Amino acid sequence: MDKEALLQRSLEEWPSSSFDCECGAHHRVELRKVVLEVGAIMRVHDVLEELKLGGRIFLLSDSITYDIAGRTVEQHLSDNGHEVTSSIQRGKPVYADELALGQALVELPLGTNCIVAVGAGTLNDIARYLSYKLDIPYLIVATAPSMDGFASGGSPLIVEGFKVTYQAVSPVAIVGDLTVLSQAPATMIAAGVGDMLGKLTALADWQLASLVEEEHYCPFIADMMMQAVETCANQAVRLGSGAEPASGVRSGTEPVNGAGSEADRRSGCDIGSKAERRMNFCTTEGRVYAVSGGVDTTAIKQLMEGLILSGIAMGMLGNSRPASGSEHHLSHYWEMKHALRGLPPELHGLKVGVATLMILQMYDRLLKLDADELVMTAKTPEELERWEKEIHDGYGLVAGDMVKVNKAMFLPQQQLDVRVKRLRVRWDELKRQLVTCLALVPDVQRILEQAGAALHPSELNIAREDSAYALRYAKEVRSRYTILQLADQLGLLELWAEEISEQQWKRWEERDCVRRRADKVYWQAHRGGGAYEAPDNTMGANEYAWRLGGIPEADVRTTKDGVIVCLHDATLARTTTAPEEIGNVPVSELAFQEVTTWDAGVKFDPEFAGERVPALEEVFQAMQGRPERLVYLDLKEVNLHQLGELIDRYKVNRQVIFTHYVQSNCAEMKAIADDVRCMLWIGGNAEQIKATFQAALESGFEGLDQVQLHLNDGHDSDMWPYELESEFLKEALAVTAAAGIDLEVLPFRFDQRSMSELLDIGITWYATDEPARFVECVKAWAEAEDRVGLVELSE
Numbered sequence: 001m002d003k004e005a006l007l008q009r010s011l012e013e014w015p016s017s018s019f020d021c022e023c024g025a026h027h028r029v030e031l032r033k034v035v036l037e038v039g040a041i042m043r044v045h046d047v048l049e050e051l052k053l054g055g056r057i058f059l060l061s062d063s064i065t066y067d068i069a070g071r072t073v074e075q076h077l078s079d080n081g082h083e084v085t086s087s088i089q090r091g092k093p094v095y096a097d098e099l100a101l102g103q104a105l106v107e108l109p110l111g112t113n114c115i116v117a118v119g120a121g122t123l124n125d126i127a128r129y130l131s132y133k134l135d136i137p138y139l140i141v142a143t144a145p146s147m148d149g150f151a152s153g154g155s156p157l158i159v160e161g162f163k164v165t166y167q168a169v170s171p172v173a174i175v176g177d178l179t180v181l182s183q184a185p186a187t188m189i190a191a192g193v194g195d196m197l198g199k200l201t202a203l204a205d206w207q208l209a210s211l212v213e214e215e216h217y218c219p220f221i222a223d224m225m226m227q228a229v230e231t232c233a234n235q236a237v238r239l240g241s242g243a244e245p246a247s248g249v250r251s252g253t254e255p256v257n258g259a260g261s262e263a264d265r266r267s268g269c270d271i272g273s274k275a276e277r278r279m280n281f282c283t284t285e286g287r288v289y290a291v292s293g294g295v296d297t298t299a300i301k302q303l304m305e306g307l308i309l310s311g312i313a314m315g316m317l318g319n320s321r322p323a324s325g326s327e328h329h330l331s332h333y334w335e336m337k338h339a340l341r342g343l344p345p346e347l348h349g350l351k352v353g354v355a356t357l358m359i360l361q362m363y364d365r366l367l368k369l370d371a372d373e374l375v376m377t378a379k380t381p382e383e384l385e386r387w388e389k390e391i392h393d394g395y396g397l398v399a400g401d402m403v404k405v406n407k408a409m410f411l412p413q414q415q416l417d418v419r420v421k422r423l424r425v426r427w428d429e430l431k432r433q434l435v436t437c438l439a440l441v442p443d444v445q446r447i448l449e450q451a452g453a454a455l456h457p458s459e460l461n462i463a464r465e466d467s468a469y470a471l472r473y474a475k476e477v478r479s480r481y482t483i484l485q486l487a488d489q490l491g492l493l494e495l496w497a498e499e500i501s502e503q504q505w506k507r508w509e510e511r512d513c514v515r516r517r518a519d520k521v522y523w524q525a526h527r528g529g530g531a532y533e534a535p536d537n538t539m540g541a542n543e544y545a546w547r548l549g550g551i552p553e554a555d556v557r558t559t560k561d562g563v564i565v566c567l568h569d570a571t572l573a574r575t576t577t578a579p580e581e582i583g584n585v586p587v588s589e590l591a592f593q594e595v596t597t598w599d600a601g602v603k604f605d606p607e608f609a610g611e612r613v614p615a616l617e618e619v620f621q622a623m624q625g626r627p628e629r630l631v632y633l634d635l636k637e638v639n640l641h642q643l644g645e646l647i648d649r650y651k652v653n654r655q656v657i658f659t660h661y662v663q664s665n666c667a668e669m670k671a672i673a674d675d676v677r678c679m680l681w682i683g684g685n686a687e688q689i690k691a692t693f694q695a696a697l698e699s700g701f702e703g704l705d706q707v708q709l710h711l712n713d714g715h716d717s718d719m720w721p722y723e724l725e726s727e728f729l730k731e732a733l734a735v736t737a738a739a740g741i742d743l744e745v746l747p748f749r750f751d752q753r754s755m756s757e758l759l760d761i762g763i764t765w766y767a768t769d770e771p772a773r774f775v776e777c778v779k780a781w782a783e784a785e786d787r788v789g790l791v792e793l794s795e
Contacts, residue, residue, distance in 0.1 A: 023218035027316035033173035041177040045080040055113040065119040096125035132168035144184035145192040151311025178297040190453035194353025196232040205325030205482040228306035236450040238299035326482035330355035333474035371427040376416035471497035524767040535604035537566040538611040553632035563592035620650035644672035667703025679706035711747040
């Protein structure tokens with residue numbers, strides 16, 4: 001059978017097959033049966049009968065997988081005449097280690113014909129090793145599509161705190177009930193996606209090793225893996241539902257506080273509407289999850305097929321090289337650290353996904369090198385001494401074994417010269433191969449985010465120092481050549497590790513700063529109710545804005561007799577019915593009684609007849625006892641100390657956002673009135689806005705909690721509609737977020753497209769002259785992006 005025909009095989013055609021490969025090897029699949037369908041859990045007996053494995057069954061599970069499927073399998077097998085002994089792992093959490101193996105060995109009866117494991121990664125690894133050592137075939141009933149080891153022959157175990165993969169055996173059969181699998185916690189489904197995406201860097205590492213170390217490479221198995229990865233990546237959006245970590249369990253150690261959900265730490269947005277579909281809670285591998293009605297079974301089947309094919313590929317090659325590279329080194333190191341510290345384990349695939357993002361950054365750097373920049377230098381005795389010390393610092397009790405195993409990886413100069421020569425000669429060809437491989441999934445982070453997977457070490461209880469250390473020393477976890485070894489031989493590993501770690505944590509801190517405030521869209525009603533929907537600076541306008549969920553703005557001036565009033569213009573002429581002889585006089589020369597006599601609403605619309613220019617005290621009175629009511633105060637002509645005293649008197653400090661175009665006034669106001677927030681608004685043309693913003697940035701945004709940028713119409717309305725470029729807004733958002741302040745924009749004109757573009761950038765604070773239309777645009781964007789319940793309008 002030719003290569004293309006083999007690649008077109010269905011999963012069901014692979015078990016028990018064999019063929020001579022173009023790589024020169026004879027590949028054989030030890031797995032004998034796969035059943036992936038709805039209701040498959042009730043076919044376990046049929047599978048055992050077909051494989052002639054009935055009789056005495058040892059059923060291996062943990063307390064959770066027993067409830068999910070183990071009890072049903074046990075009853076099903078007993079009803080069909082099998083003698084079943086059930087062993088429920090007692091570890092809290094369960095690790096594939098000496099304790100788990102010991103319990104299973106003690107409880108496994110003599111004369112057992114078959115081991116049936118019910119679970120995913122950990123239980124599969126325990127069963128596989130038992131099967132190998134005791135020469136008893138085993139079958140796995142999968143409960144979650146969380147990893148790619150179902151069909152493989154390797155068993156990763158933690159022995160004396162050290163993660164070692166032992167060659168064992170493949171299962172004789174895999175049974176996956178799509179109903180059970182589709183109701184797995186979404187984090188476990190996301191872990192399956194993460195594990196699959198890790199194949200990108202694993203395959204790239206294999207290509208490196210093939211050239212540098214002349215390691216055996218099978219193009220067919222590589223293509224088979226790429227096909228599986230692409231299939232899984234295409235299902236990410238449909239897989240990104242199900243269950244999420246329940247409220248109060250971000251780190252995996254806190255208790256569940258209730259049935260609500262917290263902001264999803266992976267995608268950076270609230271999981272809102274998904275929470276409405278949740279039905280109950282479960283605990284798996286030391287974590288608490290809320291379980292929903294499930295994920296599309298077609299998507300789950302394709303994910304499971306990819307995961308199983310990955311295991312088949314490993315089995316055909318005889319090792320895990322096609323599926324496990326530098327990204328797995330990082331994952332294994334973090335897992336060892338968690339185990340040594342007694343921390344709850346994080347799902348393997350989630351760690352692999354995060355590690356893949358880090359390794360991809362290393363490949364970005366490698367691919368920028370020219371052939372003449374490839375120089376390998378042997379380690380000096382001093383460097384080896386330092387290496388050994390840092391291995392002891394990072395690996396603790398298992399460091400001695402690590403040093404013994406890995407010293408042979410450091411080659412003398414003569415051998416390095418041979419390798420670098422091979423690398424230089426074929427560097428351009430290798431770069432093309434690596435680019436092709438890594439481009440298979442062009443945006444891994446987006447795929448992980450769509451699947452609901454982790455994007456950063458901190459989400460998996462991994463400390464910053466463990467993240468950086470892993471890039472430098474996780475290569476010692478396994479004697480396998482990867483980009484980590486190559487970077488070390490090139491003398492670039494330490495530099496790249498430092499750069500990647502620093503960049504990774506800095507970007508996450510900036511993202512997190514934005515994300516903490518991204519659960520709502522906040523908006524200011526310019527001049528109270530907007531220039532087009534309510535009369536300027538009236539109580540009717542304020543109530544209108546509050547009713548819609550916004551924050552009215554009041555321009556503040558002082559009358560001749562010292563009353564602070566809300567009025568944008570210097571005179572009453574434009575907005576009130578005051579006669580000319582009064583209307584054209586500055587309010588600073590009129591007594592409050594003269595200012596408030598005239599109607600301030602009827603000229604805008606008869607509906608607002610009877611409105612008056614209000615004293616600021618009226619606004620504060622409407623806010624007292626209503627902490628949800630906020631107000632912007634735009635300084636026109638007021639003594640700041642007088643304003644501060646009024647704010648203090650009404651105790652609305654936390655509800656006031658003071659704003660002005662002079663930054664020093666904002667700083668002064670903060671010094672006068674405690675807890676008042678301050679915003680610098682910046683107008684003018686694009687160059688003037690950029691210059692003022694740069695000055696505020698260089699001051700460290702002193703005295704500011706917010707910065708507002710005016711968005712004037714641009715010259716090309718068919719493209720980006722504003723004079724300030726989108727890239728500038730993105731940069732402004734990043735630097736304000738890093739400084740811990742909000743970026744607000746005032747688009748004087750907007751439509752659905754332009755508002756959606758601003759929201760897509762991540763801007764969550766706005767000012768508007770058209771509150772009702774603005775609210776409708778935000779709602780439409782939320783519905784189009786399937787973010788209903790994820791983004792709320794402030795209320």
